[in-house]
Amino acid sequence: MTASRSRQGSETQRWRLPAGGAIDRSQPLAFEFDGTRYSGYAGDTLASALLANGVHLVGRSFKYHRPRGIYSAGVEEPSALVQLATGARTQPNTRATMVELCDGMRATSQNCWPSLRFDVGAIANAMSAMLPAGFYYKTFMWPPTPRWWLRYEQLIRRAGGMGRAPTEPDPDHYQHQHAHCDVLVIGGGPAGLAAAQAAAAAGARVIVCHQSARFGASLVGSEAKIGARLAPDWSEGAVAELAAQRDVTLLARTTAFGYYDGNLVGAIERVAGSAADAALAVAHLPRERLWMIRAKAVVLASGAIERGIAYANNDLPGTLLADAARIYVKRHAVRLGARAVVFANNDRAYAGALALREGGTEVAAIVDARPASRLEGVLPARARDAGIVLLPASAIARAHGRLRVCRVDVVPLAGGAATSLDCDLVAVSGGHNPTVHLYSQARGTLRYDPVTASFLPDGSPLPIVTAGAVQGCFDLAQALRQGDAAGRDAAARAGLVARPAMVHVAPDGERAAVEPLWSVPARGKAGKAFVDLQDDVTVRDIELAAREGYHAIEHLKRYTTLGMGTDQGKTSNVIGLALMAKQLGVSIPEVGTTTFRPPYTPVTLGAFPGHAQGPRVEPTRYTAMHDWHEAQGARFVNAGLWKRPHSYPRAGESEDAAVLREARNVRSAVGIVDVSTLGKIELQGRDVAEFLNRIYVNRWDTLAVGRCRYGVMLREDGIVRDDGTTSRLDAERYLMTTTTANAAAVMQTLERLLQVDWPELDVHAASVTEQWAAAALAGPRARQVLERVADIDVSNQALRFLDTAACNLRGAGEAIPARLFRISYSGELAYEIHVPADRGRAMWDLLLDAGQPQGLMPYGTEAMNTLRIEKGHVVIGAEIDGRTTADDLGMGRLVSPAKWCIGKPLLDRPALTAPDRWQLVGLTALGGAPMPRGAKLVADPDAPLPNPILGHVTSWCFSPHLDAWIGLALLAGGGARHGASLWAVSPLATARVRVAVGPPCFIDPDGERLRG
Amino acid sequence: MMLIPCPFCGPRSQVEFTYGGDATLRRPAGDADPSRWADYVYLRDNPCGPHDELWYHGAGCRSWFVLRRDTRTHDIIASAPVGEPLDGTRP
């Protein structure tokens, strides 16, 4: 099937040259663009394959919907943005110049409706006099209500905008790779390869990343010689030699996009390359790989990007950069047109002209802005020898055509009549901008070089060295020498001894000198001259911005959108700032450059999280009893990283009913809950009591061995940080428990206090949360259950409330060593039982078995919550909300007057002792109505707004014990309002309920149950 | 992403650490003037240049240590265990 399609296809590649190019003609590939079938070859990009089929019109522009073509052959592409693939893999704003063609590829054009050739939105072009820079800012400011702006925004977004984002989840995966090396070489052109060779020869661990599938850059398809070899052969030899070395990693299709602190370079590898989606899945390969490379030194050989020249209608399809013309001919064997005009201000563009001629395109003329006296270089001479007409001191003032260029008007720069030249292709070159993005991010400074009319690297405090075109060097011999020197320099900076220079003999060739020409003055109503093709920014927009005072380059950017979008102005920024300099009558360096922020090229969002998506964003923690909970059909809830059973609904039972049944059973019989997630910190040493005295509000030097105590911990500012019980297991050994949520933070604080503040204290802290599985047995029959398995006396005399003791739990199997704590969260007689984590499940099974006669049932966090609300116990997040003091929570009496502790000195501040502070109270809903979620407390729900808010409900539940909706609340001056009645209102839920205020404990205020 | 030299583990990626603020702060005496306590709890210098600060190697050795870092450039000048001089000499 592929064969038949390709046979049909190969007939369509009418603009493919019969021979040459770095494409594989034995591998034809079928693809579709806007529903039409075409064919190309392996080694093509989508752009080169379209051009080989004579397709130049590929999209409509962002703002004016003007027809646009393929402007470049690389990452800088401003115009040829396509929507790639369909369904979940669809990708908007893809640069056709960077997409490797693969069999079956489908792409569509963007920004056009109903079709690319006839686009209704193009009316924006006709109306363009009404759409100058800042148009949207100025026009849609009135009427000044957000509602109108929202309406305008919808219209603007429909008219503008780029491609469409996929709506389905991304079916591909993305990998992260951390790497370390001595020398990272960015760019695999001649300078980069020479640098890699030199660094590797010095024994450095080297990583080379190169943006395209094929190393070599300008060497691919070149006819220059290096030593005795043709440049492409030298390049392939160098790559093979590097690849064979153990300490050299070559990363093709990899773009270094950012330079970060600590010499960390982020790079994105397009692993998929031209592989079809199915092949990727079979090989389990990621689509892209995000590399985080720590390098001791970096060689930046990132090359340079050509820029255009602004003249009227310089955006017509059939217009492209001269380098791109050379690449399409030499690398992809494309005949770009029948008749071309080349417009340049530098020697290098002549290589493009020569390539075009070689590629079967007649070159009507080379229009050069420079005077004849400066056209003396090797390349102009070769062009002249080839019989190409040179038009010195001239410029293209205007291009004509509708969907493709058909004619240009050439004018002498000194003034005079225009000459028309028919052509279907314009190759333009306004010089080159060195790719200094990463250099600038590496805190490198830039200087303006008038010879190349560009910004060049001028020194960085970091170990980054540059070589080749990024240095403004376009001569092959010199680039190789610079690369070699940079490689040796980088190796030396990485601490290695560099070898003597290698010898690469290459011809002396191109001159870098440029005659600056940014725009050609318009004559009459000539049409738009574009500076930024992607953002539709014209020369007039820049002039307007200058007139309106947006002189600073960053203001210019934001006012006109110059340099925004996917290409970030790679071909346009320097033109824009040169034009601004001209308007302001200052030099280019005085205008300065915008910041080169990462990423250098767009990076797929999926690559940043990599595999850390969905359930892999964070680790999941399971208790030792998790499998049992799951087998019982427990509903789980996330508590920090932990999965905790929320409730255990039985067949046919609702969650709410299960919660009530579980809570009731604890009050009337006995329940068991998995509390393994509580933070557990073991403290050992002579000074633990003193340490506890300093971190808890209450006293600890009076705690006897075998006793437990509830403690409250404050922040330095006096606000409650955490609470929990700490038990004295032995003379110098304590176990502290923290809330599940705060375990790690409390541990970190303890470490800090012990290591930084009080190193003199003999206290060692270790987190043992993972080491102990824990269950709480609660209810009036808890003792009867425990008695059956514990091998010690657990009577009320032997194991009193707040006692702790070690024992063994004995059942059918091996005895389980355990530690009992008689503490209660539910308000019932209760025991916390800790066993080594690997015996957790055995302990759980043993207790359930032993508890069967007493009606033991498991209960989840929701029943636990109900029980603690009934008892008036506070929790982190609800009542301990980062604003409450111990006094607010009714625990002021815990604060010992006899000693200092963290947070205590600030407790006396007037704001923390004011009588109208929000204090903890209990609420009972009157009339049986449920307590609304997130309710506020007010005196009169019908009072005019703003209705004073007196407090808010922090926790609420239906209490099976009281058969009523109850809640805890923080209420202004709450301590003095017991007996009052207020309203709990939730305007969002349009709910209101009358509530009675009382003490925050609804059951057994004297604690007879838990002491029983 | 900074490469932070833990004095115990060697250079490690910033993701393993937690920032702990100014390392030169000292908690006032319990009975110190409230304004001194307010300074200690709320007021921080915001130096432009070298800054001695605490870092916690939570995903490593769990040590708190002192790092001298240039706040303008993120250049790391030195690191040392708490209580030891930052110039690399051991007392």
Ligand SMILES: [Zn+2]
């Ligand atoms: Zn460490």
